[in-house]
Amino acid sequence: MSRAGSKEGIRQSxxxxxxxxxxxxxRVGGRxxxxxxxxxxxxxxxxxxxxxxxxxxxxxxxxxxxxxxKGVLMKLGQMASYVDEDMxxxxxxxxxxxxxxxxxMSPALASSVILEELGxxxxxxxxRWDEWPFAAASIGQVHRAITTDGRAVAVKVQYPGIARSxxxxxxxxxxxRRIVKAAFPGMDTESFIAELSERLRExxxxxxxxxxxxxxxxxxxxxxxxxxxxxxxxxxxxRVLTTxxxxxxxxxxxxxxxxxxxxxxxxxxxxFVSRSLYxxxxxxxDPHPGNYLFHGGGRVTFLDFGLTKYxxxxxxxxxxxxxxxxxxxxxxxxxxxxxxxxxxxxxxxxVPTETVVDRFGLFYSTVLRDEPMTITPAxxxxxxxxxxxxxxxxxxxxxxxxxxxxxxxINLGLYAVLGSLNATANWRRIGQExxxxxxxxxxxxxxxxxxRWEAQRAERAEVSAIR
Amino acid sequence: xxxxxxxxxxxxxxARAFSRSVSEHPADDGLFGxxxxxxxxxxxxxxxxxxxxxxxxxxxxxxxxxxxxxxxTWREDPFGRVAATSGYILTVTYGDxxxxxxxxxxxxAIHSHVNGTDxxxxxxxxxxxxxxxxxxxxxMVDSIVHVVxxxxxxxxxxxxxxxxxxxxxxxxxVGVPPKDVPASVAALEEYIExxxxxxxxPAARDSIAIVLDPPGLDEDVRELxxxxxHVAAGTLPAWARSMYGFEEPAAESMEREPVRQLIxxxxxxxxxxxxxxxxxxxxxxxxxx
Numbered sequence: 001m002s003r004a005g006s007k008e009g010i011r012q013s014x015x016x017x018x019x020x021x022x023x024x025x026x027r028v029g030g031r032x033x034x035x036x037x038x039x040x041x042x043x044x045x046x047x048x049x050x051x052x053x054x055x056x057x058x059x060x061x062x063x064x065x066x067x068x069x070k071g072v073l074m075k076l077g078q079m080a081s082y083v084d085e086d087m088x089x090x091x092x093x094x095x096x097x098x099x100x101x102x103x104x105m106s107p108a109l110a111s112s113v114i115l116e117e118l119g120x121x122x123x124x125x126x127x128r129w130d131e132w133p134f135a136a137a138s139i140g141q142v143h144r145a146i147t148t149d150g151r152a153v154a155v156k157v158q159y160p161g162i163a164r165s166x167x168x169x170x171x172x173x174x175x176x177r178r179i180v181k182a183a184f185p186g187m188d189t190e191s192f193i194a195e196l197s198e199r200l201r202e203x204x205x206x207x208x209x210x211x212x213x214x215x216x217x218x219x220x221x222x223x224x225x226x227x228x229x230x231x232x233x234x235x236x237x238x239r240v241l242t243t244x245x246x247x248x249x250x251x252x253x254x255x256x257x258x259x260x261x262x263x264x265x266x267x268x269x270x271x272f273v274s275r276s277l278y279x280x281x282x283x284x285x286d287p288h289p290g291n292y293l294f295h296g297g298g299r300v301t302f303l304d305f306g307l308t309k310y311x312x313x314x315x316x317x318x319x320x321x322x323x324x325x326x327x328x329x330x331x332x333x334x335x336x337x338x339x340x341x342x343x344x345x346x347x348x349x350x351v352p353t354e355t356v357v358d359r360f361g362l363f364y365s366t367v368l369r370d371e372p373m374t375i376t377p378a379x380x381x382x383x384x385x386x387x388x389x390x391x392x393x394x395x396x397x398x399x400x401x402x403x404x405x406x407x408x409x410i411n412l413g414l415y416a417v418l419g420s421l422n423a424t425a426n427w428r429r430i431g432q433e434x435x436x437x438x439x440x441x442x443x444x445x446x447x448x449x450x451x452r453w454e455a456q457r458a459e460r461a462e463v464s465a466i467r
Numbered sequence: 468x469x470x471x472x473x474x475x476x477x478x479x480x481x482a483r484a485f486s487r488s489v490s491e492h493p494a495d496d497g498l499f500g501x502x503x504x505x506x507x508x509x510x511x512x513x514x515x516x517x518x519x520x521x522x523x524x525x526x527x528x529x530x531x532x533x534x535x536x537x538x539x540t541w542r543e544d545p546f547g548r549v550a551a552t553s554g555y556i557l558t559v560t561y562g563d564x565x566x567x568x569x570x571x572x573x574x575x576a577i578h579s580h581v582n583g584t585d586x587x588x589x590x591x592x593x594x595x596x597x598x599x600x601x602x603x604x605x606x607m608v609d610s611i612v613h614v615v616x617x618x619x620x621x622x623x624x625x626x627x628x629x630x631x632x633x634x635x636x637x638x639x640x641v642g643v644p645p646k647d648v649p650a651s652v653a654a655l656e657e658y659i660e661x662x663x664x665x666x667x668x669p670a671a672r673d674s675i676a677i678v679l680d681p682p683g684l685d686e687d688v689r690e691l692x693x694x695x696x697h698v699a700a701g702t703l704p705a706w707a708r709s710m711y712g713f714e715e716p717a718a719e720s721m722e723r724e725p726v727r728q729l730i731x732x733x734x735x736x737x738x739x740x741x742x743x744x745x746x747x748x749x750x751x752x753x754x755x756x
Contacts, residue, residue: 053752064512064620068731172728178690179732 052132055106059161065103067165069172071139073179075200104141107131110157117237122155125235133157139166139204144245152245153232156206163204163239170197195405203306206241212284212308213243219280222457224449225268226275227301246301248293257296259422264298266375266423267446270430272302273414278434281311283410289417298446309406318342319404324437327367327428332357342401349397359394362386363411366427373427380419384412477546477684478737484554486742489749493563498640501754504630508615508622509560510750512734516726517614518553519699522678524606524707526671529664530592531599533585536670538594545681556607559637561750571640578641587668597643602662604638604648609655613702618726627652667710675711691733698726 056062066074105113110131114122122129126145133141140158147153170176173193180189180196202208210231217228227246235242254265269292276282284305293301318341325334332353339345339360362383366373386392387408400408425444432440433447442448499505511517526532535541541548558570581594592599608631616622622630628651638648649655679696680689700708701716708715719725738744 051748053755054748060620068512068727068734069729070731070735073732073735168724169728172725175691175725175728175732178694182686182688182690 051103054103055109056103056159057106057109059109062105062109062159062161063165066139066159066162067169069169069175069179071162071166072169072176072196072200075203076180076196104133104136105157105159109160110141110143113157113160113239114155116160117240118235126153126155139163140239145242147232147235151232153235153242154229154245155235156241156243158204158206158239160239166200166204170200191400191405199307199406205238206236207238209306209308210236210241212282213305215282216276216280216284216302216305216308223453225299225446226272227295227299228305229301229303246293246303248295248301250294251289251292254292254294255420257294259424261296261298262421263423263425264446265292265294265300266418266421267425267430267444268298268300269414269417270423270425270427271434271446271450272300273410274431274434277311277316278436281313281316283309283311283407288413289420307406311403311407315403319407320436323364323367323435326357326361326364328437335360342404344398344400344404345394346397346399349394351393351397355393359386359392367431368428370428371426372424374422374424375415375418375427376422377419380415383415387412477681478688479740480547480550481553482737482740482743484550485557486746488554488557489561489746490563490566491749493561494565495563496753497559497561497563498567498636499560499633501756503633504622504626505560505633506750506754507626508611508619508630509557510747511615511619513614513619513727513730514611515733515737516618516695516699516702516730517611518549519678519696520610520614520702521607522549523675523699523703523711524610525603526675527665527667527707527710528599528602528662529585529588529666529668529671530590530596531603532668532671532674533583533587533592534581534594534599536674537583538581541674542677545677549678556637559640567640574640575642585668587666587670588664595642597647600641601638601643601647601658604634604641604643605655605658608634608637608649609659610702612652612655617702618723618730624652631655665706665710667712672711688733688736691729691736694729695733698729 056065104110110133111122114120114125118125122131122143122145125148127148127150128146130144133143135142137156139162140156143155143157145153145155176193176196177189180192210233213228214231214233217230220226220228229244229246232242232244254262273283276284284302284307291302291304293303295301318338322335322338322342325331325338336345336353336356339356340347344360345356361368363386365379366375429440429443430447432438433442433451442451526535539548555570555574559567562570575595578594578600582592584591594600612622612627612630616627631652631654632650635645635648635650639645649658679700680693684692697716698721700711700713701721703711703713738747
């Protein structure tokens, strides 16, 4: 290889390592690091970045920064994280710009929200209260505090007036429609707006998030690899969410760890998604890098449950069926009819079943064969491209039904995360442990530990039932 | 390819004008200073709407319009032209004294070359004529007060009077004797009603049509921009609206909330252009000191 060639090769490989993460970062708004409490112990740096000098001092200043569609469009940008291949440049940069610059609340303003919500000043409610936040959230900010009984907590405080302004902005459907149409030409505008509205209305209510998080936290209690911080109910309201404070390493740091560590973390993330779906019938809808804390050895803390979707058996059945038909039975006709029942494909579309298997099959390619597979950034991009392909042979006949929009988003996000980790595993075996039609044996050390946890969990449940 | 690239964002000239006008290292606080109402008002997010309304009213003076139609690159580069004006206003507002005066000197020099005969009325015009400049000034100040009070961050009547009074300096800079410049909201309104000769000439209609739907605007912001134009037309006084033949807009489309949402959506596109946010922060920080 010539010198120039090898140089090119190096540049290529560096780019391919960085690019997906950079893109991911851009998609979630360039601010994802700031959104998670991972920087607990680096809060000094963080503070420098959160512009104190520009701190918002009144509800009016909040409205100027985040009202008049800005908050809503910011969320739109987040939701569109994996759709942005289609997004015109103006909007793409706008989205990232917007999130990059939401200044924090001044201590007095944050304190006034706490007072209004919890009935007392933070200095009296908590044994220790950090008056400046250590992280930003999309419609609020997160403070570190210590409760009067000595627990370290993260307190998410919502910007004042933001709930009302978001509600009003969402009512301006005509304007939203124009923006969505222009920004995401390939998307079904109406269902996208409906999803956006539903999500935002949920997200502004921290009590819902508290409920979701507790649901996950209780289920995963004692899990050897998966941790969900507990909610402190008595210090949480619709605008204030107090949870256990967890420290760990961020995604960027994980990328510097060795491949074995990355593989284990990826396995745990993958298990969390499958287990939550098949056992809890719930999906936490925000699989972006800022929502994880890594503790080494495959142990991961999952944060941010503002976007949780629950599935009924009816929602889930055709997906399970499609999986079974394709992956276990290798039966194209059966696969196709399951996709039709789920609403992904129009019944009677004039396309051969082989094409359906070929096009949709890509989404199952990590579990098609019983062998280790590496999820590369290139593979993750191919999946995203295929998903949003508006020109392929199936495009005129395929759709994402509303109840699955968030599921798809999570899947694409998951691939992007696993891809940037270059994660290798026998995904088929791991999947089989949880697929209801297989319920295979533990296939990895993490799987074995998880099986023991599950057995103990069942035992505990029995004991408590007898009592 | 370069041509395509250029089309990416027509707001860029405006953004560049904005960030250049707000110096990073000003020698002093300029002609007005961070505590002035002028500073507060000129950073309002509703400014593009005020700008559109200004242009619509200014263009109704045939002699002012003729000068623009015959002497500027208006047709070829409407955004560049608007950016030049907006850059001037912002420089005089936020620039230091020397920079503001230099900008005013340049504008006076340009005006001195803009002379001719208006094809519609057959009257001679000189851009340096103080009475024409006063019209331009008054239409702008009136529009800013109207729009910021209705859709902006708020301006009570005392602050509005104070603003009009502070702005006398603006007119003086381009050569209008200060004694002729209205110094209160009431005086401003009285003056505007007193001006005769107004009509929507073909040149005015033509240039306003360009403003409302500039050629080559990105599809993604085009609809929003047109919508903003409708709102601007809706804010015109009845006499101005009827000269253009604009219909009266539906009351709900003129309400504060939806208009602010529209402005907010466009502002995101503007703010996302590198340099804009930083310039806004510089203004904000100096006002906080």
